[in-house]
Amino acid sequence: MLRDFVGPLVLLVLTPPSVIILWEACRYLDGSLRRLATLDGWAAVKAGVPSPSWSAAAVLLGFLLWEALLLRLLPGRLHRGPVTPDGARPEYRLNGVRAWLVTHAAFLGASYGLGWFSPGILYERFGELLITMCLGCLALCGLLYAKGRLRPSAADAGSGRNVVMDYFWGVELHPSVLGVDLKQLFNCRFGMMGWSLLVVSFAAYQHERLGHLTNALAVSVALQLVYILKFFVWERGYFSTLDMMHDRFGYYLCWGVTTWLPGVYTIAAQYLTAHPRQIPSWAAWTLLAVGLAAIGINYDADRQRQRTRDSGGTAMIWGRPAQVIQARYATGDGQSRQSLLLVSGWWGVARHFHYLPEMVLALAWSLPAGFGHLLPYVYPIFLGVLLVDRAGRDDRRCQDKYGAYWNEYRRRVRWRVVPRVY
Numbered sequence: 001m002l003r004d005f006v007g008p009l010v011l012l013v014l015t016p017p018s019v020i021i022l023w024e025a026c027r028y029l030d031g032s033l034r035r036l037a038t039l040d041g042w043a044a045v046k047a048g049v050p051s052p053s054w055s056a057a058a059v060l061l062g063f064l065l066w067e068a069l070l071l072r073l074l075p076g077r078l079h080r081g082p083v084t085p086d087g088a089r090p091e092y093r094l095n096g097v098r099a100w101l102v103t104h105a106a107f108l109g110a111s112y113g114l115g116w117f118s119p120g121i122l123y124e125r126f127g128e129l130l131i132t133m134c135l136g137c138l139a140l141c142g143l144l145y146a147k148g149r150l151r152p153s154a155a156d157a158g159s160g161r162n163v164v165m166d167y168f169w170g171v172e173l174h175p176s177v178l179g180v181d182l183k184q185l186f187n188c189r190f191g192m193m194g195w196s197l198l199v200v201s202f203a204a205y206q207h208e209r210l211g212h213l214t215n216a217l218a219v220s221v222a223l224q225l226v227y228i229l230k231f232f233v234w235e236r237g238y239f240s241t242l243d244m245m246h247d248r249f250g251y252y253l254c255w256g257v258t259t260w261l262p263g264v265y266t267i268a269a270q271y272l273t274a275h276p277r278q279i280p281s282w283a284a285w286t287l288l289a290v291g292l293a294a295i296g297i298n299y300d301a302d303r304q305r306q307r308t309r310d311s312g313g314t315a316m317i318w319g320r321p322a323q324v325i326q327a328r329y330a331t332g333d334g335q336s337r338q339s340l341l342l343v344s345g346w347w348g349v350a351r352h353f354h355y356l357p358e359m360v361l362a363l364a365w366s367l368p369a370g371f372g373h374l375l376p377y378v379y380p381i382f383l384g385v386l387l388v389d390r391a392g393r394d395d396r397r398c399q400d401k402y403g404a405y406w407n408e409y410r411r412r413v414r415w416r417v418v419p420r421v422y
């Protein structure tokens with residue numbers, strides 16, 4: 001009841017206003033969450049609620065169509081994703097890095113080159129875009145629910161336990177429209193690409209305003225851009241993650257990547273744009289180095305799993321042949337299949353060790369904001385909760401899927417995320 005109804009309902013009610021209030025706290029309350037507890041703070045929040053607009057809706061829809069076209073038209077190999085629980089293999093086009101380059105070239109060319117709009121426009125009109133996206137996506141999730149119930153794209157659509165859960169969690173695992181996989185389009189090409197454009201525009205706004213970029217914002221934006229670019233380099237690996245393999249496409253994923261992600265993941269950059277600050281050079285370089293190392297380790301862990309499975313277990317991990325468990329499991333079509341569980345490398349340190357560098361990175365791009373306010377740390381705090389929940393959820397799912405093989409992995413790799421801690 002708690003996980004299947006009350007929890008989703010509470011999140012559905014609380015998360016949309018939260019994302020707007022966080023933006024307002026950054027813009028109108030000087031970044032102070034404490035002022036939300038005061039009468040004048042609430043008055044400022046009430047007065048500052050941004051209005052949705054048709055022009056923002058047109059921009060967002062145009063961006064979605066642009067990314068859908070790039071996904072369909074840019075050259076890139078077709079990749080067959082992992083087997084779904086029903087034994088199907090969804091197809092994805094691998095052209096993420098090209099799409100990133102073309103999208104950014106178009107944005108910078110149209111703003112700096114042709115002067116069609118100010119490069120800082122996404123910062124200037126962020127509130128309007130965010131609330132329009134938020135409301136539009138609430139409606140979109142209703143359409144996804146109806147599509148899943150009435151015209152599912154594949155057999156692995158399934159109703160959960162109740163309407164709230166179906167709306168929140170989604171009905172379809174791999175919905176598609178006109179041959180475009182909606183999860184790839186929204187998660188990768190709209191959410192991640194939009195995030196990248198946002199932080200570029202925030203930096204451009206500050207540069208226009210001050211005539212220079214503060215080193216604090218430069219570090220935060222640089223780390224986010226490297227992380228996002230790494231995501232597109234590794235996009236094939238993303239198709240083997242929980243989001244793509246197991247989570248259905250409803251509010252949790254769709255609203256999450258289109259509204260929560262731009263609103264919350266960029267919060268440190270929003271704060272640093274509104275509150276420019278310089279930090280000592282040694283601190284800037286240290287945070288940059290720590291953040292880049294964290295991206296490298298996270299990428300390496302994801303790659304180790306991918307290389308091990310691609311090679312059928314013959315890959316070398318840290319200079320030695322990969323140690324694996326040959327796990328068997330059954331799919332919904334009744335077939336018995338085999339998969340490899342890596343027991344060495346980062347996957348031998350802890351079962352989700354790669355979540356640790358993910359957390360360190362989130363701190364590295366938030367710390368330039370200093371310690372004056374909690375607001376810039378909302379993303380790392382959220383991420384900590386998300387990843388702890390996710391590690392537990394994944395353990396339970398793998399336990400169901402692999403049974404005794406998962407027990408064997410847990411026996412050999414005792415810790416979930418951080419050895420001797422958790």
Ligand code: NDP
Pocket residue numbers: 082240241242243298302305339340341342343347351352354355358383386390394397398401409
């Ligand atoms: P994982 O990359 O941890 O993938 C989990 C899946 O990997 C399991 O369901 C299982 O799938 C397989 N697996 C588990 N153990 C092993 C093993 N020992 N060897 C081989 N395969 C194994 O999940 P996430 O989707 O959570 O993370 C993907 C990436 O995204 C990470 O880099 C993570 O840090 C990042 N991330 C970022 C978030 C953010 O908001 N910033 C949020 C969540 C993740 P199978 O059924 O195929 O066996």
